[in-house]
Amino acid sequence: MPDIILKCDNLHKSFRKKEILKGVSLEVRSGDILGFIGPNGAGKTTTIKLILGLQSIGSGNVSINGFDIKNNFEKAIAKVGAIIENPDLYMYMSGYDNLKLISNLYPNISISRIDEVVKLVGLDNRIHDKVSKYSLGMRQRLGVAQAILHKPNLLILDEPTNGLDPEGIRDLRNLLLKLAKEEKMGILISSHNLAELESFCNKVCIIKNGSVVETSNLEDVKKQASEGNYVIEVDNSKKARMVIGDISSAMDNTHIQVHSDKEDIPSIVKKLVLQDIKVYSIKEDVSTLEEAFFKKTGGNVID
Amino acid sequence: MIKLIGNEFKKIFKKKTIFILLAITLAYVILTNIMTKATSSNRYYYYYDDTKYYEKQLAELNPNSEADKSTYIELKSSLELSKLTAKYGPDSWQANVINTILPSCIDTVVRHEYSDEITEDAYQKAKAQYDEAMQKLASNDWKYFVNKDLEEINNSLNDAYAQKENTTDKQAIASIDTTIYDLELKKQIDEWRLEKNISYAPGFLNNALENYYNGKIALQDYTNKNISELSSDELNQYNSLLEETNLSKYYINNNITLESDNRSILLNLFSNYELFILIIGIVIAGSIVSEEFNRGTIKLLLVKPYNRIKILLSKFIVCMLILVLSIVFIAGCQLIFGGIINGFDNLSTPAIFYNFDTNRVETMNLFAYIALIGICKLPIYILLSTLAFACSTLFASTAIAVAIPFLGYIASSLINQFALAYNIKQIIYFVTPNWDLSYYLFGGSPLFKGLTMPFSIAICAIYLVIMLVVSCIVFKKRDIKNI
Numbered sequence: 001m002p003d004i005i006l007k008c009d010n011l012h013k014s015f016r017k018k019e020i021l022k023g024v025s026l027e028v029r030s031g032d033i034l035g036f037i038g039p040n041g042a043g044k045t046t047t048i049k050l051i052l053g054l055q056s057i058g059s060g061n062v063s064i065n066g067f068d069i070k071n072n073f074e075k076a077i078a079k080v081g082a083i084i085e086n087p088d089l090y091m092y093m094s095g096y097d098n099l100k101l102i103s104n105l106y107p108n109i110s111i112s113r114i115d116e117v118v119k120l121v122g123l124d125n126r127i128h129d130k131v132s133k134y135s136l137g138m139r140q141r142l143g144v145a146q147a148i149l150h151k152p153n154l155l156i157l158d159e160p161t162n163g164l165d166p167e168g169i170r171d172l173r174n175l176l177l178k179l180a181k182e183e184k185m186g187i188l189i190s191s192h193n194l195a196e197l198e199s200f201c202n203k204v205c206i207i208k209n210g211s212v213v214e215t216s217n218l219e220d221v222k223k224q225a226s227e228g229n230y231v232i233e234v235d236n237s238k239k240a241r242m243v244i245g246d247i248s249s250a251m252d253n254t255h256i257q258v259h260s261d262k263e264d265i266p267s268i269v270k271k272l273v274l275q276d277i278k279v280y281s282i283k284e285d286v287s288t289l290e291e292a293f294f295k296k297t298g299g300n301v302i303d
Numbered sequence: 304m305i306k307l308i309g310n311e312f313k314k315i316f317k318k319k320t321i322f323i324l325l326a327i328t329l330a331y332v333i334l335t336n337i338m339t340k341a342t343s344s345n346r347y348y349y350y351y352d353d354t355k356y357y358e359k360q361l362a363e364l365n366p367n368s369e370a371d372k373s374t375y376i377e378l379k380s381s382l383e384l385s386k387l388t389a390k391y392g393p394d395s396w397q398a399n400v401i402n403t404i405l406p407s408c409i410d411t412v413v414r415h416e417y418s419d420e421i422t423e424d425a426y427q428k429a430k431a432q433y434d435e436a437m438q439k440l441a442s443n444d445w446k447y448f449v450n451k452d453l454e455e456i457n458n459s460l461n462d463a464y465a466q467k468e469n470t471t472d473k474q475a476i477a478s479i480d481t482t483i484y485d486l487e488l489k490k491q492i493d494e495w496r497l498e499k500n501i502s503y504a505p506g507f508l509n510n511a512l513e514n515y516y517n518g519k520i521a522l523q524d525y526t527n528k529n530i531s532e533l534s535s536d537e538l539n540q541y542n543s544l545l546e547e548t549n550l551s552k553y554y555i556n557n558n559i560t561l562e563s564d565n566r567s568i569l570l571n572l573f574s575n576y577e578l579f580i581l582i583i584g585i586v587i588a589g590s591i592v593s594e595e596f597n598r599g600t601i602k603l604l605l606v607k608p609y610n611r612i613k614i615l616l617s618k619f620i621v622c623m624l625i626l627v628l629s630i631v632f633i634a635g636c637q638l639i640f641g642g643i644i645n646g647f648d649n650l651s652t653p654a655i656f657y658n659f660d661t662n663r664v665e666t667m668n669l670f671a672y673i674a675l676i677g678i679c680k681l682p683i684y685i686l687l688s689t690l691a692f693a694c695s696t697l698f699a700s701t702a703i704a705v706a707i708p709f710l711g712y713i714a715s716s717l718i719n720q721f722a723l724a725y726n727i728k729q730i731i732y733f734v735t736p737n738w739d740l741s742y743y744l745f746g747g748s749p750l751f752k753g754l755t756m757p758f759s760i761a762i763c764a765i766y767l768v769i770m771l772v773v774s775c776i777v778f779k780k781r782d783i784k785n786i
Contacts, residue, residue, distance in 0.1 A: 052606045054783040078608040088599030093317045101313060104306045105607045146603070 003030050005154045005186035011050055011060035013043075020046050022210040023060070028186040030153060033176060035201035035218070036190040043210045044190045045085060048158050051188075052082055064154060078106075081152035083160055087143025091132040095123060095142045098131060099149060106150040113149065121145045122171055136163030144172065148179065155179065155187045161196050173200055229285035230258045230265060235278040243275050244268055257285065307609060307617035308624075315587060315625065324586060325632065328579045332636045335575060336644040339563050352389050357382035376417055380410045387440075396504035397440045400448050403503075408432045445502045453493045460486045481523070488519050495555055507560040511551040518548035535752050536723070542748060546657040553655060553664040565641035566649040569634070572673055573680045576633050581712060583629040584684050588622040589691035589704030592778070596699040602783055615696065615778045619771065622692055626684050630677060659746030679740035682763040686738055687712055689770050696774040719750060737762040 006028040013021040021043045028034050038044050049055040051062050053069045053076070062069040067076035089098045099117070103109035118127050121141040131139065140163055147155060155176075161169050177200075179185045191197050197204070198218070206214040234240045237250040248258045258268060265282065272279055315321055361378050364371040384401055391397035411429035415421040421429075439447040463486065467479045492512050495501065501508045522544050533541060554561070561567060568575055592615070595601040604614060642650075654672035658665045667675075687708040695704035715735040722730035730736055736750045737759035743749060749759075 049783060052602075054602060054605055056780065056782060073610055074608045077606055080606065082606050084602045084606070086599060088603060090314060090317070090600060091598070092319070093314075097313075097317065101310050102603075102607075104310050105609070 004028070005030050005065060006051065006188065007061075007063050008047070008051060009061045009063075011047065011062070012058040013046055013050060013055065014058055020210055021050070021058070024207065024210070024212055025060075026188075026205050026212065026215060028154065028188050030184040030186050031180050032203055033180050033187045033189060033201040035197040035204040036188055036207065037192075037194060037197060037204060038190075038207035040192075042207045044207060045158055047207070048082075048084060048156055048188070048190065051156065052080065052084065053077060054084070079150075079152045080154045080156065081147030081150065082156040082158075083140075083143040083147055084156075084158050086162075087139045087146075089131050089139065089142060089146070092130065094130055095127045095134070095138075095145075098142065099127075099146060102146050102149055109150055117145045117149050120148075120175060137165055137168050140164055140172075141168065144175070151183070153183075153185055155185055155189075157187065157189045159191055160189060161191055169196055176200060230260070230282055231285050232256050232258060232269075232272075232282050233280040234272065235280075239275070240272055240277050243271055243277065254280075304609075304613050304617050307614060308621055311591070311618055311621040312624075315591075315621070320586065320590070321583075321625075324583050328576075328583065328629075328633060329636050329640070331579060332576070332633065333640050333644070335568065336565070336637075336641045339568060340645050342563075352385065354382065354385045354389055357385060372417060376410075376414050379413045379417075380406065383409050383413065391440065394505055396445045396502040399503035399505065399509075400436075400440065400445065404448060404452075405433070405436060408436070446497060448503070449493050449496045453490065453497075456486050456490045456493065460490065484523060485520070488516055492516055499555060499558055501555070507562070508555060508558070511554045515548050515551035515555065518544050518551065522548065535748065535750070538748050542659060545659070549657045549664050550655065559652070559655070561652075562649070564649060565637070565645040565647065566652060566669065568641055568645075569637055569650075569669065569673060570654060572634055572637060573676055576637070577680070577683075579633060580626070580629055580684055581687060581709070584622070584626040584688040585691040585705055585708045587625045588688040589695045589708070590701045591618045591622060591692065592695040593699045593701045593704055597701070605783065611779050612775055615775055619689075619692055619774075622688050623685065626688055630684075634673065656745055659748070661746070665745070675744070676741055679744060682738040682740060682760075683712075686734060686763060686766060686770075689767055693770040693774045696778050723751070731758075732762065734762060734766045 004027050006026075008024060008026050011021050011024040012019070024043065024047050026034070026036075026047075036044055036047070046055065050057050051064075051069065053062075053073050057070060062076075064076040065079055069076045089095075090101070093101070096114070096118070099114050103114060118124055121144050123138065123141050123145065126134065126138060131142065134142065140160060144157070144160065147157070160172060164172060173196075176187055176189070180187055189197065189200060201218055203216065204214065204218050205212055231251070232240070233255055235254065237253055237256045240256050241248050241250050244256070244258060247260050248256050250256050258265075260268065269279055269282065357378050361375065361382065364375045364378070384406060387401045387405070388398045391401070408429040411421055411425060412433055415426040415429075436448075439445075460483065463479055463483050467476060467483070470476055470479065492515070495512065499508070501512060503509065522541075525541055525544075530538070530541065553559070573580075595604060605611065607614075650669060652669065653666035654669050655664060655666050656672075657663075690711060691704050691708045694707050695701065698704065715738075718733070718735050719730070721727070722733075722736070731751050731754055736754060739750075740756060740759060741747075743756040743759070749755070
């Protein structure tokens with residue numbers, strides 16, 4: 001089992017009697033990319049702020065690399081890189097100056113490390129421009145650069161794909177995968193862009209109304225959501241549905257969705273064939289994370 | 304923490320704000336020096352040649368009509384005086400003599416011409432006096448007038464002493480004493496004129512003579528009073544008179560002429576440029592925390608491996624350093640640009656001041672004196688900057704953090720006056736009467752009775768610590784909300 005880098009234990013947080021977090025627990029191990037998903041107002045950003053010590057913890061514990069964030073803040077935060085909400089940097093300075101400023105606050109960051117990180121996020125051409133002239137996507141890249149500058153072993157990214165173009169998202173994905181694999185970094189990443197997260201993470205944590213409704217490996221979540229669903233391509237879906245009955249539903253004129261055990265599929269096909277319905281293809285419906293998400297959260301209700 | 308401080312400096316000096324402030328300050332310094340130079344050429348009074356006005360008025364009057372006669376004579380004398388003044392120029396010593404000594408004899412001469420009320424005898428005497436004066440004016444012999452004045456004073460003095468011998472009435476003696484005091488003063492001044500070669504021409508030393516005379520006359524009111532029983536208002540007045548006369552005497556005795564130039568502006572550096580020191584200090588302190596909140600960069604800063612108290616204190620230290628730097632910057636600008644505009648002369652002349660403890664005029668190296676005043680004024684700047692800093696931390700709003708200290712600064716003298724007017728004793732525990740330590744320098748009296756330097760320092764320190772502790776607690780506990 002790889003080491004646990006971040007461990008949140010039963011976090012509670014209230015603002016003026018309104019409970020925002022109702023016992024959030026999660027952990028990130030080295031090499032993990034944990035997708036932290038949930039609808040607006042579910043408490044994602046609040047959880048991240050609690051983890052980073054930006055807000056006081058109502059009850060519960062956060063420990064990073066074995067150090068408690070409340071009692072041992074400086075040591076706990078030393079190997080953490082983060083972007084919170086927006087990549088807020090000093091707009092009146094160049095990207096390079098921003099990075100230098102941050103490098104001053106950590107021991108042993110050389111100039112060559114800055115150059116290396118700049119290259120890694122693909123900002124080499126514009127790094128000496130003022131940040132106020134950057135697009136949102138470029139600021140995201142700079143945000144990532146400042147977060148990984150000091151070689152943290154825990155990276156916390158709040159909505160990092162905001163404003164990134166497809167190429168930027170691809171670059172970020174490759175970067176994160178590389179960091180997790182080669183540097184054994186643990187990464188916590190929150191996003192609304194579920195399709196994107198799907199290609200990033202190996203684990204997910206779904207949060208709704210301040211409680212975690214699901215934590216497991218990405219594959220398990222998807223499997224759970226897609227178990228026993230098959231899509232059959234036929235020439236006439238209406239007729240086919242009448243043959244199979246209630247366990248099926250027509251998707252369009254030529255596709256029906258069937259919910260059944262794997263063992264029953266051959267008999268269903270046999271029924272269709274005997275009724276002279278043409279069967280072109282059968283495939284297991286591996287639903288996307290997005291569908292799993294909607295299933296788990298039951299839509300987006302902010303309360 | 305050194306690195307945090309270094310970073311804060313970089314943030315400040317990467318922004319335009321500080322440079323705009325410095326540029327405005329520099330422009331103001333230069334303007335002040337140019338204005339000083341421009342006004343120093345005709346600084347004593349505005350001269351207006353009114354000869355034409357009198358001529359026009361006279362043309363409308365008939366000297367032979369009884370109704371116009373007295374006005375006509377008055378205007379005619381005035382015309383004569385202004386003609387003479389114009390002839391020698393308003394800045395000449397002659398102008399001064401013409402307007403102080405000559406009016407009576409000119410009036411007599413003119414009056415004789417148009418009316419019969421002047422006897423031939425008096426006229427002849429006045430005429431002789433007039434002619435002689437004209438001659439002496441023309442030959443630039445001002446000492447003649449001094450000697451003449453001295454002669455008259457000596458005569459009057461002899462009379463007065465004689466009168467005093469023959470009087471026993473106490474009231475009369477007191478009145479004669481007053482006259483003698485006045486005459487002795489005038490005599491002293493005339494003797495100084497001769498001895499130190501100070502003509503009647505407008506100038507620093509001539510002014511000093513006048514100030515000395517006026518000051519001494521005003522001080523006479525205090526001779527019978529017990530100084531320790533004076534109210535603080537009266538005491539301040541008394542002290543300023545004492546200072547004025549002693550300094551004037553010192554200038555006269557040592558033949559020191561002080562011009563309004565680079566040196567004088569430097570000497571009053573803190574009263575001239577106080578507002579600019581405060582603007583720089585308050586704007587920086589008022590934005591250093593709130594700006595991070597408003598731009599959202601506070602999150603970036605707070606997830607670095609430094610605890611919040613260290614982050615806040617390093618920002619505070621930077622504010623204090625900026626304050627000191629701004630004072631140094633302003634002093635440097637004044638020294639350099641003031642020197643270029645008004646010259647570097649007189650910088651070796653020491654600061655001259657009156658010490659109320661030793662009752663003597665003392666001198667101090669100019670720059671040491673400026674530094675001393677600066678240290679004494681520092682509590683004002685530190686406390687107002689700290690107020691801005693605390694507001695910035697508490698409200699996360701730059702506008703409030705800049706406005707409140709300025710309102711406090713503007714209101715501070717009002718608060719003090721209010722407390723003085725209504726005799727509110729508790730004011731001594733407030734910060735405004737305590738934060739200007741320069742009152743205590745050289746035996747000076749504090750704004751309120753009973754205040755002492757250590758007490759004031761303690762009060763200032765208490766206020767400083769309270770503001771800092773509150774800021775630290777609030778900053779430490781603060782939840783960083785969505786920005």
